[in-house]
Amino acid sequence: MVDSSSERRLPWNIRRWVAKLLAEGYSENAVCRSLSKAGYEEHSGRSEIAELAANPAFGAAVDLARSRDKLVLLMDALAQQLRQSAAAHAVPVMCRPDPVEFFDRYYYGNRPVIVRGLMDEWSALGKWTPEWLKESFGNVAVEVTSRRDTDPHFEEHFDRHRTKMSLGDFITATSSNSGNDLYLVSKNRILDQPEFVDLLDDFISPQGFLRSDERNAPGLWLGPAGTKTPLHHDSTNIFFAQVFGSKRIRLIPPFEIGNVYNDRSCYSAVDIDSPDLAKFPRFTDVSILDATVSPGDFLLLPVGWWHTVESLSTSLSLSFHNFAVEGDPVVWRWRESETKRRSLY
Ligand SMILES: O=C(O)CCC(=O)C(=O)O
Structure with missing residues (x-):
């Protein structure tokens, strides 16, 4: 009973x-x-x-x-204050700015900006095409992410999607198929592989912007038109360098965090390109800044900004974190605060 x-x-x-x-x-x-x-x-x-x-x-x-x-x-x-501003929709562009102005106005101001003219001496620009990579490194085995279309949370389930194949096979497959299913992403860490060490000589850290004393390899993103990195935030500032092809990047300020339905980890539940406003009404008025990056463009992705990235063509990008700042670049340690209990004693 x-x-x-x-x-x-x-x-x-x-x-x-x-x-x-x-x-x-x-x-x-x-x-x-x-x-x-x-x-x-x-x-x-x-x-x-x-x-x-x-x-x-x-x-x-x-x-x-x-x-x-x-x-x-x-x-x-x-969030309301930015919505009143004319700067709420577009990302400004600077050409060869003084690093002091870049840091004061954008990096420390936590505002995104596209910076042009910093890759003039990069041999990667023009040389790193999918055909050249295939010819030069086609037999090298690399890790990529695959079967992304089968899993709405493919980013969080990164380990399930790691796949080994030759760079040549990857480039052949992505040249004939656009879409999000197969993508070589930063976390695959291909520039850490000894076979690619010579590629590190094809780009240099722009003086005054990135530290040149470190040879930490940047992240590399290589994929066909139609790859889509879903709406998320990072915990560091990123200097995102577009080397081949173009990408559309949509950004939302960090102070909209209460309106993006951050239901898990660093991801939003909302599809920014076709938001279900009945389910996610607070998303209705969020500020979205649109940018397109082309070869030669750096984009500052400031810490905490939500962003989604879509390839408009076959694309290759690098992501750098080693900003030339005094002390260590800042890290938003939200993961730690989720998992570690602060000690009272
Ligand atoms: O290029 C991409 O697909 C994603 C880049 C990105 O979101 C990042 O570097 O945080």
């Missing part, structure tokens, strides 16, 4: 939902109305709420929600 008091008790996930709504400031009546709509008895909701009110853990949750609210409202105010 089932105990009648446990029969009346709301399921655990619903109790958690009730606690969350109340901590977020919804009224007791509003919560009870939602419970009734979801098919639960009002008196079960009322007794759950009475129990919560006497629980010190719930009091702590209310305090935490209040301080989080203050941050969220600041983010919202900044």
